[in-house]
Amino acid sequence: xxxNEKGWVSLTVKLNVLILAITILLAGGLTVIAYQVNSExxxxxxxxTTSEAASAIAAFVDGDFLAHFKESIDSxxxxxxxxxxxxxxxEGMIRQWLVDQGLYDxxxxxxxELVLYREKLDAKYIYLQSLQGNISINxxxxxxxxxxxxxxxxxxxxxxxxxxxxxIDPTVSTTEEYGWLCSAYxxxxxxxxxxxxxxxxxxDMNDVMEERQxxxxxxxxxxxxxxxxxxxxxxVLMRKMATKPLAMLSQATMSFVDGENGYxxxxxxxxxxxxxxxxxxxxxxxxxxxxxxxxxxxxxxHITAEKERIGAELNIATQIQADMLPRIFPPxxxxxxxxLYATMHPAKEVGGDFYDFFLVDDDHICLxxxxxxxxxxxxxxxxxxxxxxxxxxxxxxxxxAEILTNVNEQLCQGNDAELFVTVWLAVIQLSTxxxxxxxxxxEHPVIKRKNGQYEMVVYRHSPAVATMDxxxxxxxxxxxxxxxxxxxxxxxxxxxxxxxNELFGTDRMLFSLNRYPNANPQELLQTVxxxxxxxxxxAPQFDDITMLSFQYAGTEEKKVNELTLEARVENxxxxxxxxxxHLEQLNCPLKAKMQIDVAVEELxxxxxxxxxxxxxxxxxxxxxxxxxxxxVSITFIDHGIPYDPLKKPDPDVTLSAEERExxxxxxxxxxxxMDGIDYEYKDGQNILRIQKNIG
Amino acid sequence: MNIVKKPxxxxxxxxxxxxxxxxxxxxxxxxxxxxxxxxxxxxLDLDSLDYISSAGLRVLLSAQxxxxxxxxxxxxNVKPEIMEIFDVTGFVDILNIEA
Numbered sequence: 001x002x003x004n005e006k007g008w009v010s011l012t013v014k015l016n017v018l019i020l021a022i023t024i025l026l027a028g029g030l031t032v033i034a035y036q037v038n039s040e041x042x043x044x045x046x047x048x049t050t051s052e053a054a055s056a057i058a059a060f061v062d063g064d065f066l067a068h069f070k071e072s073i074d075s076x077x078x079x080x081x082x083x084x085x086x087x088x089x090x091e092g093m094i095r096q097w098l099v100d101q102g103l104y105d106x107x108x109x110x111x112x113e114l115v116l117y118r119e120k121l122d123a124k125y126i127y128l129q130s131l132q133g134n135i136s137i138n139x140x141x142x143x144x145x146x147x148x149x150x151x152x153x154x155x156x157x158x159x160x161x162x163x164x165x166x167x168i169d170p171t172v173s174t175t176e177e178y179g180w181l182c183s184a185y186x187x188x189x190x191x192x193x194x195x196x197x198x199x200x201x202x203x204d205m206n207d208v209m210e211e212r213q214x215x216x217x218x219x220x221x222x223x224x225x226x227x228x229x230x231x232x233x234x235x236v237l238m239r240k241m242a243t244k245p246l247a248m249l250s251q252a253t254m255s256f257v258d259g260e261n262g263y264x265x266x267x268x269x270x271x272x273x274x275x276x277x278x279x280x281x282x283x284x285x286x287x288x289x290x291x292x293x294x295x296x297x298x299x300x301x302h303i304t305a306e307k308e309r310i311g312a313e314l315n316i317a318t319q320i321q322a323d324m325l326p327r328i329f330p331p332x333x334x335x336x337x338x339x340l341y342a343t344m345h346p347a348k349e350v351g352g353d354f355y356d357f358f359l360v361d362d363d364h365i366c367l368x369x370x371x372x373x374x375x376x377x378x379x380x381x382x383x384x385x386x387x388x389x390x391x392x393x394x395x396x397x398x399x400x401a402e403i404l405t406n407v408n409e410q411l412c413q414g415n416d417a418e419l420f421v422t423v424w425l426a427v428i429q430l431s432t433x434x435x436x437x438x439x440x441x442x443e444h445p446v447i448k449r450k451n452g453q454y455e456m457v458v459y460r461h462s463p464a465v466a467t468m469d470x471x472x473x474x475x476x477x478x479x480x481x482x483x484x485x486x487x488x489x490x491x492x493x494x495x496x497x498x499x500x501n502e503l504f505g506t507d508r509m510l511f512s513l514n515r516y517p518n519a520n521p522q523e524l525l526q527t528v529x530x531x532x533x534x535x536x537x538x539a540p541q542f543d544d545i546t547m548l549s550f551q552y553a554g555t556e557e558k559k560v561n562e563l564t565l566e567a568r569v570e571n572x573x574x575x576x577x578x579x580x581x582h583l584e585q586l587n588c589p590l591k592a593k594m595q596i597d598v599a600v601e602e603l604x605x606x607x608x609x610x611x612x613x614x615x616x617x618x619x620x621x622x623x624x625x626x627x628x629x630x631x632v633s634i635t636f637i638d639h640g641i642p643y644d645p646l647k648k649p650d651p652d653v654t655l656s657a658e659e660r661e662x663x664x665x666x667x668x669x670x671x672x673x674m675d676g677i678d679y680e681y682k683d684g685q686n687i688l689r690i691q692k693n694i695g
Numbered sequence: 696m697n698i699v700k701k702p703x704x705x706x707x708x709x710x711x712x713x714x715x716x717x718x719x720x721x722x723x724x725x726x727x728x729x730x731x732x733x734x735x736x737x738x739l740d741l742d743s744l745d746y747i748s749s750a751g752l753r754v755l756l757s758a759q760x761x762x763x764x765x766x767x768x769x770x771x772n773v774k775p776e777i778m779e780i781f782d783v784t785g786f787v788d789i790l791n792i793e794a
Contacts, residue, residue: 572718594746594776601748605717653785657759665784666749672783 012235012243019234020227027223035216042208043182047170050184053121054170054201060113061128063190065106066197070130070139072101073150082150094146107140115142124181125202128188131155139197172205180205245271245279249286256290263297314377318346321380324387325354329522332359337430337555341521342548343529345492351544352379352421353490354387358395363431363618366394369442369488369548370423373464382419386411386465390425400425400438401475404465408440408473411466420466424488431555431618432564433480438473440465443491444506446513450483454513456506482554487513487524492545496532499539504532521549567608567619567638575604575621579634582623583694586630592694595673596632599690602666603636603645611640611686629695631675636688643686644679646671697743698726705735705766712743715751724754731758735766742772747780759789769793 072078078097085093098104114126127141136155138148170184181202187195252269259267268290273283322344329341342355352372360366368390372379389410393403403425411421424445426437439445441464448454462473480486489509496504512531519527525547532545563578565571579600583593600621607619620637650671651664671677676691696713707730715723731737737758755770762768770792773781781787 569717572716591776591779597746598748598780601716601750605748605750653783654788655785657756657763657789660756660789663753665752669749669780669784 010243011246012239015238015243016231016235019238020231023227023230027227031216031219031223034219035212038215039212042212043172046172046182046203046205046208047184050123050182050201050203051170051186053117053123053203054184054186054199057114057117057126057201058186058188058199061110061188061199062106063188063194063196065110066128066139066188067190067194069103069107070137070196072103073137073139078150082147086147089147091146094149098146110140111142114140118142121201122203123201124178124204125200127200128197129153129200130197174209178202180209241275241277242279245273245275245283248273249279249283253286253290263294265291265294268294317377317380321346321351321383324384326357331357335359335430337553338365338428339521339551339553340549341525342546343525344544344546345529345541346544347375347492347541351375351546352383353492353544353546354383355488355546355548356387356391357548357550358391360394360397360427363429365428365430366391367426367428367486367488367548367550368394368423369425369490369546370421371442371490371492371544371546372421373419374417375544378417378419382411382417382421386421386423390423394425394427399475400427400436401473404438404440404462404473405471408465408471409469412469415466420464422464426486428480428550428552429564429566429618433482433484433552433554434565435478435480436475437478438462438475440473441467443489443494446487446489446510447478448485448487448513448517450481453517454485454487454510456510480552482552484552485521485524486550486552488548488550490544490546492541492543493528493532493547495543496536496545497539497542498536504535508535521551524549561624562620562622564618564620566616567604567611567640568616569605569608572601572604572608575619576600578621579623582625583632586625586632586694588632588694592692596634596692599670599674599692600634602670603688603690606645606666607636607638607640607686610643611638613641626691629693631691631693631695633676633689633691636686638686639684640686642681644681645688646677646679696722698723700726700730702730705733706738707731707734707736708738708740710740710743714746715744715754716746716748717750720748720750720754723751724757727754727758727761731761731765733765734762737762737766737768739768739770740772741770741774741777744774744777747777752780752784752786755786755790767791 081093081097085091095104098107110128114128117123118126125141125143127143128139129136130139131137134155135152138144138151138153141148168185170182172180172182174180182205183200183202185198185200188197188199190196248271249269252271256263256267256269269283269287271283273280325344326342331340340357342357344351344353344355346353352375354368354370354372356366356368356370358366368387370383370386370390372383372386374382386407389407390403393406398406404423407423421440422442423440424437424442425440426435428435437445439459439461441461444456444458446454447457457478459476460474463471465471493509494504494506498504508531509528512528513524515531516523516527528547529545561582563575565574576597579596580593583596588596604619604621611617611619617639620635622635622637624633624635625631626633645667648664648667650668651661653668670690673692674690675693677689679686679688681687696711696715696719699710699712701708701710709726709730711723713719739755739758759768768791770790773792778787778792781790781792
């Protein structure tokens with residue numbers, strides 16, 4: 001609780017209030033008890049003295065005279081006389097009567113004796129009264145005039161106890177008339193022992209009472225002084241022993257907590273506290289605790305700085321990795337044969353997935369989709385090497401299987417981390433849509449034919465790259481026709497997992513791909529990505545998610561009566577099948593068909609053998625049907641060395657076997673069997689056209 | 696293409712079935728390279744040959760040259776379509792074709 005909070009009261013104030021209260025209670029209590037004890041003792045002494053005085057005096061009073069005197073006063077004569085005397089305020093009448101009755105001398109004698117006793121005993125009043133029921137009749141009182149004799153008073157309450165010889169306790173009382181008095185009463189008896197009257201003695205206590213007040217005030221004053229001294233001493237001692245060190249501790253700890261100067265070793269509290277008590281212990285514990293805290297903070301600061309440094313470097317690594325992947329779309333704005341889009345979303349800062357695409361030459365594009373085993377920095381480093389090696393090798397014009405074989409050999413060297421990489425790699429000829437692909441343990445590619453659906457192409461894969469030395473990789477060919485689309489991805493797509501541990505799976509992926517059949521590659525990947533995100537929800541992404549979409553548009557609207565392929569002898573059957581399929585539609589006679597076949601074979605094989613020697617290029621075969629007369633025109637186009645076969649001289653067919661040369665026969669046969677043949681070289685292309693009537 | 700061999704002493708009969716073209720003629724060429732050793736009479740039966748191109752003609756020509764040195768070579772059962780090619784190319788005059 002901080003000092004400025006409501007309800008905060010300093011410990012000094014609390015303790016001092018407590019001490020003050022205790023002192024007041026003690027001093028006050030003592031004063032009251034002392035006063036009480038003292039008062040009681042004084043009262044008792046006075047009562048005893050008064051009572052003893054009354055008892056002594058009563059013994060000396062002449063009881064027999066008093067009995068006679070009382071009788072006389074009770075008489076009707078005296079009552080009448082007294083009434084008149086009081087009326088006339090003439091005490092002489094009473095004195096005369098007393099003289100007449102012979103009572104006066106004895107009356108005066110007792111009166112004088114009472115005065116004498118009063119003075120000796122330092123009493124205030126001494127008097128004699130007779131008691132009758134609850135009234136008392138005044139007999140002798142030296143302080144009053146004679147009119148007083150026989151007057152009647154209501155008895156004080158204590159007299160009710162006076163029955164015969166019962167002793168009345170002396171009293172201490174105060175009245176406005178007489179002040180503080182101690183009164184004692186003693187019966188006066190005649191010679192027969194009858195109680196005639198009572199003798200009252202009053203001793204003045206006003207001085208005593210005054211002294212008592214003074215005593216009380218002195219006591220209170222003394223107590224107050226004592227209190228002030230006690231509180232003062234306790235405040236000083238408490239300040240020295242407890243509150244001051246505590247306040248210092250509190251202050252120092254608070255300034256450490258605020259941490260205005262940071263949390264260094266110099267900020268650990270250091271106070272002149274050496275006491276061997278709880279406060280000393282507390283100080284030492286806090287000191288130890290703060291030292292440890294500073295140590296801990298130092299460690300923490302160090303670790304945090306280290307973490308930040310690594311984090312910053314990882315961010316740079318992520319940036320470098322992202323920069324390594326081609327990210328500018330469209331990548332080849334002046335190429336219209338295809339549309340292409342690819343994305344990678346790494347799961348951690350740097351990922352092991354990558355895609356790549358680049359033109360090998362003017363007519364070939366290489367597509368790569370790969371996934372390095374593992375994640376994080378090691379996978380990313382391996383990915384960089386794999387990507388570079390693949391691209392280098394691909395740009396040398398190797399086929400996919402050759403590329404992977406070579407990269408495998410290089411990656412296997414010194415692969416102590418035993419990482420490997422699954423790769424799908426394809427080289428596609430842009431002019432024909434002819435593709436060659438190799439799949440090293442990678443996911444099945446997905447293909448969509450024009451107006452069709454995206455479907456997975458399942459076949460046997462080669463092992464992943466860098467798993468073992470000397471692996472041979474298989475490759476296969478495929479044809480893309482204008483409007484066909486290719487979608488490749490890493491396992492991050494089908495294995496995206498939601499919070500219920502369900503996989504996204506290839507079925508959902510295909511469904512997602514087929515949602516918008518006419519989407520362009522970018523829209524397609526966004527759709528799939530959106531569907532994955534919706535499926536996964538808030539679950540964390542475990543694996544990199546990488547996708548590539550390639551849509552083939554073709555050189556132009558490719559005619560169905562045209563076939564472009566690699567000019568290899570092995571493709572001869574494909575060419576013949578293509579030509580024959582047209583001839584069959586025309587119900588071509590068998591003989592003409594064979595002649596055409598021979599011509600196609602001779603011309604195509606010629607291109608395959610010589611046009612691009614020693615490399616390989618493309619050849620296009622176009623079939624056209626002419627009417628009236630019905631004829632077939634076949635055109636051969638290649639980009640090879642300019643060569644006009646028609647200029648070659650015809651062989652001499654009349655020579656003997658030994659004289660005949662091998663070669664030149666093929667074109668001769670074509671010339672002989674066809675109805676028309678012409679050649680031109682145009683735009684870097686050899687264009688040879690033959691025509692055969694089949695009507 | 697199928698090559699059916701029937702050796703009989705110094706006589707060898709080979710029947711060709713199918714197409715003798717650029718792709719298949721190396722097959723025949725390989726076969727003959729060894730098969731003609733010590734053969735004095737070589738009979739080539741083309742009854743089932745449907746097609747021949749210049750590559751096939753080349754193999755026939757070199758076989759004829761070999762057999763001219765060590766004996767004789769006879770070609771039998773030539774289909775009209777094949778015969779026409781032999782006509783065009785002048786092979787009718789080189790080869791010994793039995794009717």
